[in-house]
Amino acid sequence: MTSPDRAHIAMFSIAAHGHVNPSIEVIRELVARGHRVSYAIPASFADKVAETGAEPVIYTSTLPTDDDPEAWGTELIDNIEPFLDDAIQALPQLAEAFAGDEPDLVIHDITGYPAPVLAHRWGVPAVALWPNLVPWEGYEEEVAEPMFAEVKASERGKAYYARFEEWLTGNGVDTHPDRLIARPRKAVVLIPEVLQPNAERVDRSVFTFVGACQGERAEQGEWQRPAGAERVLLVSLGSSFTKQPEFYRACAEAFGDLAGWHVVLQIGKHVDPAELGTLPANVEVHDWVPQLAILRQADAFITHAGAGGSQEGLATGTPMVAVPQAVDQFGNADMLVSLGVARHLPMADATAEALRAAVLELVADPEVARRAEDIRRRMAAEGGTKRAADLIEADLPRGGRS
Numbered sequence: 410m411t412s413p414d415r416a417h418i419a420m421f422s423i424a425a426h427g428h429v430n431p432s433i434e435v436i437r438e439l440v441a442r443g444h445r446v447s448y449a450i451p452a453s454f455a456d457k458v459a460e461t462g463a464e465p466v467i468y469t470s471t472l473p474t475d476d477d478p479e480a481w482g483t484e485l486i487d488n489i490e491p492f493l494d495d496a497i498q499a500l501p502q503l504a505e506a507f508a509g510d511e512p513d514l515v516i517h518d519i520t521g522y523p524a525p526v527l528a529h530r531w532g533v534p535a536v537a538l539w540p541n542l543v544p545w546e547g548y549e550e551e552v553a554e555p556m557f558a559e560v561k562a563s564e565r566g567k568a569y570y571a572r573f574e575e576w577l578t579g580n581g582v583d584t585h586p587d588r589l590i591a592r593p594r595k596a597v598v599l600i601p602e603v604l605q606p607n608a609e610r611v612d613r614s615v616f617t618f619v620g621a622c623q624g625e626r627a628e629q630g631e632w633q634r635p636a637g638a639e640r641v642l643l644v645s646l647g648s649s650f651t652k653q654p655e656f657y658r659a660c661a662e663a664f665g666d667l668a669g670w671h672v673v674l675q676i677g678k679h680v681d682p683a684e685l686g687t688l689p690a691n692v693e694v695h696d697w698v699p700q701l702a703i704l705r706q707a708d709a710f711i712t713h714a715g716a717g718g719s720q721e722g723l724a725t726g727t728p729m730v731a732v733p734q735a736v737d738q739f740g741n742a743d744m745l746v747s748l749g750v751a752r753h754l755p756m757a758d759a760t761a762e763a764l765r766a767a768v769l770e771l772v773a774d775p776e777v778a779r780r781a782e783d784i785r786r787r788m789a790a791e792g793g794t795k796r797a798a799d800l801i802e803a804d805l806p807r808g809g810r811s
Contacts, residue, residue, distance in 0.1 A: 414443060415443045415444060415445065416444050416445070416512075416513040416514060416805045417444070417445045417446075417447065417510070417511075417512045417513050417514075418439060418444050418445070418446045418447070418512055418513065418514045418515075418516060418801070418805075419446075419447045419448075419449065419466075419507065419512035419514070419515050419516070419524075419527075420432060420436060420446060420447070420448045420449065420463070420515075420516050420517065420538075421448075421449045421503070421515070421516075421517040421518065421521035421523065421524040421527075422448070422449070422450055422454075422517070422518040422520065422521055423450075423451070423470060423472055423495075423518065423520045423521070424450065424451040424453045424454050424470055424472065424474055425472075425474070425520070425649075426647075426648045426649075426717075427540065427647070427648070427649075427715055427716065427717060428518045428519075428520055428540060429450065429454050429457060429458070429518075430717055431538065431540035431599040431622060431716070431717065432516075432518065432538050432540075432599070432622075433457070433458075433461055434622040434793075434794045435538065435597075435599070435622050435794055435797045435798060435801070436448060436458070436461045436462075436463050437461040437462065437794075438794045438795065438797070438798040439463075439798055439801065439802075440461055440462035440463055441462070442798060442802070445464070446461075446462070446463035446464070447463065447464050447466045447507070447510075447512065448461075448463040448464065448465055448466060449466040449468055449503055449506070449521075450465055450466070450467070450468075451467065451468060451469065451470045452465075452467050453474070455467060466503075466506050466507070468499050468502040468503055468506065469498075469499070469502065470495055470499065471491070471494055471495045471498055472491050472492070472495045473491065476678065478649045478650055478652075485556070485557070485559075485560055486560050486563070486565055486566055486569065488736075489560075489569070490569055492520060492522060493522065493569065493572065493573050493576070495522075496522035496523050496526075496576070497576055499523050500523045500526060500527070500580070503523050503527060504527065504530070507527070507531075511531045511533070512531070512533060513533060513805055513806055514533055514534055514535075514536065514801070514804055514805050514806070515527060515528040515531075515533055515534070515535040515536070516535070516536045516537075516538055516801060517535065517536075517537060517538065518537075518538055518540065519537060519539055519540065519541075519590050520590075522589065522590065525582070525584075525589060525590075525593070526577070526580045526582055529580070529581060529582050530580065530581070533806070534594070534595075534804045534805075534806070535593070535594065535595075536593075536594075536595050536596065536597060536800075536801055536804055537590070537593040537595070537596040537597070538596075538597055538599060538797075539593075539596045539597065539598045539599060539600075539616070540599050540600070540716055540717075541600060541716040541737050542600070542604065542605055542606065542716075542737060542740060542741075543596065543598055543605065543611055543616045544591050544592070545605075545606070545607040545608075545610035545611045545612075546610045546611070546612060547607075547610060548591075548607075549587075553587065553591075557587075570586060573586035574586060577589065592615070593615065594615070595615060595800075595804065596615055596616045596617070597617055597619055597797045597800050597801065598616050598617060598618045598619065599619060599620075599621070599622050599797065600618065600620070600621070600716055600719075600720050601618065601620045601621060601720055601723055601724075601784070601787070601788045601791060602618040602620070602791065603723065603744075603748055603784055603787065603788070604716075604719060604720065604723070604741060604744050604745075605618065605744075606740065606744065617800055618791060619791055619792050619793055619794075619796045619797045619800070620720070620724075620788045620789075620791030620792065620793050621720045621721065621723075621724045621788060621791075621793060622793050622794040622797055631699065631702050632673075632698065632699055632702045632703045632706070634671070634706045635671050638669070638670070638671035638691075639669030639670070640669055640670045640671070640708040640709070640772065641670075641671050641672075641673065641703070641706055641707045641708050641709075642664055642670060642671070642672045642673070642707065642708065642709045642710070642711065642768060643673045643675070643698070643700070643703045643704060643707045643709075643710050643711070643727075644657070644660045644672065644673065644674045644675065644710075644711040645675040645698070645700060645710075645711075645712060645713070645718065646675075646677065646712070646713040646732070646734060647677075647712075647713045647715045647717070647718060647734075648677060649734075649735075650713060650734035650735055651675075651676060651677025651678070651679050651680065652677070652679035652680060653680070653756075654676075654680050654684040654685060656732070656756065656759055657674055657676050657680065657685055657694075658685055658686065659759060659760055659761045659764060660672065660674060660711060660761075660764060661674065661685060661688050661689065661692050662761035663761040663762070663764040663765035663768075664691070664692070664764075664765065664768075665688065665689030665691065665692055666689045666690075666691060667691070667765075670691060671691050671693075672691060672692040672693070673693055673695070673698060673703055673707075674692055674693065674694045674695070675695055675696070675697060675698045675700070676694060676695070676696060677696055677697075678696055682694050700718070700721060701721055701725070704721055704722060704725040704727050705725050707725070707727050708727070708728075708772055709727065709728050709729070709730070709768045709771060709772055710722045710727045710728070710729045710730070711729070711730045711732060711764065711768070712729050712730070712731060712732070713731070713732060713733055713734045713738050714729070714731035714732070714733045714738040714739075714741040714742040714745060714751075715737075715738055715741070716737065716741065719731075719741045719744075719745060720788075722745075722750075722751075723745075723748075723750070723781075723784050723785065723788060724785060724788050724789075725785065726778075726781040726782050726784070726785035727781065728750055728751065728768075728771040728772060728777050728778070728781055729745055729750060729751040729752075729771075730751065730752050730754055730764065730767045730768055730771065731745055731746070731751050731752070731753045731754065732754050732755070732756055732759050733753075733755075733756075734756065748780065748784060749776065749777060749780040750777055750780050750781045750784065751771070752767040752770070752771060754767055
């Protein structure tokens with residue numbers, strides 16, 4: 410039998426920064442508490458997982474990666490089919506990898522479709538680690554049904570749902586595909602409650618907000634504010650939708666040689682710095698930066714408003730200009746604006762003049778600074794990593810498993 414003081418916990422995720430990063434500090438904390446954590450992940454993220462003290466359990470994935478965002482297609486059905494395809498082919502790999510070493514508890518990202526299926530097979534609890542907005546009571550009627558109506562009416566959509574139901578039924582799971590992940594038994598929500606729409610209608614018996622689980626991120630390195638920099642601006646569109654050389658040129662034009670300002674420009678893997686031309690001396694360019702370390706010293710943040718970037722900006726009290734690129738980023742941008750700490754600038758309108766005006770307006774407004782500091786304090790009180798680990802431990806079977 411496994412002692413609850415040292416349990417075997419299995420985590421499941423995909424090879425995407427936006428899904429792995431939110432879990433990393435929680436995993437590190439569980440390992441520090443003495444638990445053995447097996448983390449199912451494709452090989453490209455094995456080193457990142459191993460740094461936490463967890464044991465990577467490598468499986469082969471068929472999902473597009475951050476290196477090829479265009480492979481996700483343009484239609485809604487293009488976005489959802491790959492997850493089912495990947496789950497069907499990954500399930501036998503994962504079942505074999507854990508055969509004879511089944512965990513006491515399953516935790517999983519919302520993309521980890523095989524996880525609740527395996528938890529059912531093993532007869533152990535499953536807890537979702539939710540990295541973005543959660544469904545509220547009425548979400549299906551207000552958002553999901555209109556969004557998916559066309560998909561469900563199409564032949565391709567009908568085939569997708571029939572295949573999904575067949576896969577679940579074949580594995581003994583009596584759950585509709587729409588509810589497998591969207592309506593978990595229990596979820597630890599790794600975003601601050603202030604980012605959640607209709608928070609008053611969220612089922613608190615299922616979803617618990619713990620806020621940002623960021624840790625110190627010392628392994629990512631430090632960043633030093635240059636001498637003489639009165640103001641620091643960080644520009645980052647995350648890790649996926651970064652092939653935007655024209656946008657980066659606009660940012661450099663907006664703040665290049667602006668007295669007292671220093672700009673850190675993260676351009677990702679898909680843009681050659683040479684495409685940006687000759688840059689002003691106050692602009693530094695990188696394909697990757699230790700974002701949190703910079704935000705702790707920054708005065709403003711131009712962001713795509715992904716879940717990670719949005720909460721890092723809020724956690725550091727940094728005013729933001731949101732230039733969303735895809736999926737939930739548009740909703741996040743609107744939430745940031747409603748909190749009074751951001752401006753939403755559509756990509757098509759993100760000219761040098763508009764970017765400069767939005768940033769300067771934000772940093773000059775004392776009410777923005779007051780709201781940002783109030784949110785920072787509220788987030789710090791949500792509990793973060795330690796509370797997340799407490800909630801996970803509370804679900805461990807007492808006395809372990811036979």
